[in-house]
Amino acid sequence: MSVELRGISKSYGGSHRAVDNLSLNIESGEFFTILGPSGCGKTTTLRMIAGLETPTEGEILIDGRPVTRVHPRDRGVGLVFQNYALYPHMSVFDNLALNLKVGGVPRKEVERRVRAIAVTLQLDHLLSRRPGQLSGGERQRVAVGRALIRNPRVLLMDEPLSNLDLKLRERMRTELKHLHERYRHTVVYVTHDQVEAMTMSDRIGVMRRGVIQQVGTPDEIYSAPQTTFVAGFMGTPTINLLPATVRTTSGPPVLRFDAAPDRPLPLPGYAPVNGAHDREDMSAVLLGVRPEDVVILPDNAGAWAPMQVDMIQPAGAATYVVLKFAKPRLGADGVAPDAGATAQVIATVPGGQKYPSGSEVFAGFRPGNLLLYDAASQVLIARA
């Protein structure tokens, strides 16, 4: 069932807004992830959908029906809490059955449904245990089962994997995705982990300081981040953001880096987006380039600039190479480059490649995936 948020805000007294005029359309059967750093308001948003918090302003609709002032139990939502919040004094069976019992479901039917969900989640041998006797992963599955057993119209999950260790988290990620493919509930999933968001979601909403910065499929979010914040939040290692100026009006577009003004980068594929066609010449921008789009070439042919290897970070399948500009040079106008400018570029190369520290290499950028952000507003203005 669809979930619609219409301009909802939440403030806890004072002027600060935990959630600020947020609008979202989550479609029926969709796995939607709200992704953002801690304190960005994503959990508050989820709690407002669940009905545990009332928005200060705005309206929430589930399946087209306004539910802003509807009691949580009547919203038809299931919530998986971050710390599971199981009933410690009840058996797994009773934890799962409570909702059905309260709803007046006949005993036999309760029994049947609890057994069915327990089999799905591989909990059938644990039904008589208490939560305290379960492992983290088992508790997590009970929490999911408790939310699922009521056949919720919307399944809400608040960082459900954050308390698990890495291995278990990877496995649960697959299990949750399987579960969604099987039941096709509408899922609203909250996390600060970009990998979870990328691997599980149909769509992602990236949130910062109470505001949704961008909504899109994982591919869109990754390949065309609309702000430097979104760009920086997605991807490991973090995207390179290099201060530069761009000249677009007189002649073919050219980029000039603050850290290496003598090495202009032609941008043959320059394509303005977001209505940034008539920008001033020489305006300050940030070039966003993902580490995997930085290439290290054997010689100067086709390369952009000679650079020096600062260090390498082998990470198994890939190796991250930290590059810096070979020598600090004076700018074209005889002025030293801005000391604060990022003079460092990270490149991802296939694992096993070795570059001694201090060695000279030639770096280039793979065209087509370059992103240009306005330096002041941090918004995407062009791709190249």
Next chain:
Amino acid sequence: MDAPDTAASNPTTRLLLTVGAAALTAVWLFPVIWMLLTSFKTNTDITSRVPVILFHPTWEHYRTLLVTYHFTQFFRTSFVIASITTIFTIAVGCLAAYALGCIEHRRSKDIAMWILSQRMMPPIAVIIPFFILFRIYNLIDTYVGLIVVYLVPALPFAIWLLRSFFRDIPPAVREAALLDGLRHWQILRDIVAPLAGPGIAVTAIFTFIFTWNEFLFALFLASERAVTVPVGISQLILAYQVLWGEVAAAGALALLPLLLVVFYLQRHIVRGMTLGAVK
């Protein structure tokens, strides 16, 4: 203790601490032991100028107490009043503590503070008003009267204590129950109360002890039919004579039930008393 205390692991320090603790315990226990000894002494031994340590024990005072001075009746009165007060306090206290501690409300903190402030009122200040009121409603010298009076200080204390115990339960557990469709009274009955079980027990014990030991109100508001043990003991101080042996025997008997309860539940009680000290 998460880190070993270096001072306490030093043998000299440990010895000093042990000696200090023993000395304190002796000071605290001395009157109690003296009372126990006195209750088994003959009147001659009790009033002897030189304290008698070795003596032939006698049950005489206990017999006089229970047969001549109707102390079985006083014990029954105390027990009934303390029990009903405790049950009522816990029942009402749980409801109030849940409302003040578990339901978001703009004013809940102010209301809780106001309730606590009721506890700070000196009892002597309200005895005369209570006396006048009770005369009008014929509550003087009745069980009901004393129970009503005891609820006045017992409830704020219990509400405050229970509220902190309830708030120790992670809010998400209550929220999960809310989403599971439970009404507030069901959350209190099926989730919060079972999880706060030890805390409720401690609150009940404190309430019982307070009521059991209360003297001032009982002295002013009861004379014949609703005489509690502490008032009964005071009646052993006669115009021309103090029945020390009987006083000591009554004290020893009054101590017994509390001693048993505290002994069995001391772990919970210590937790109850230190509640709010940390965090």
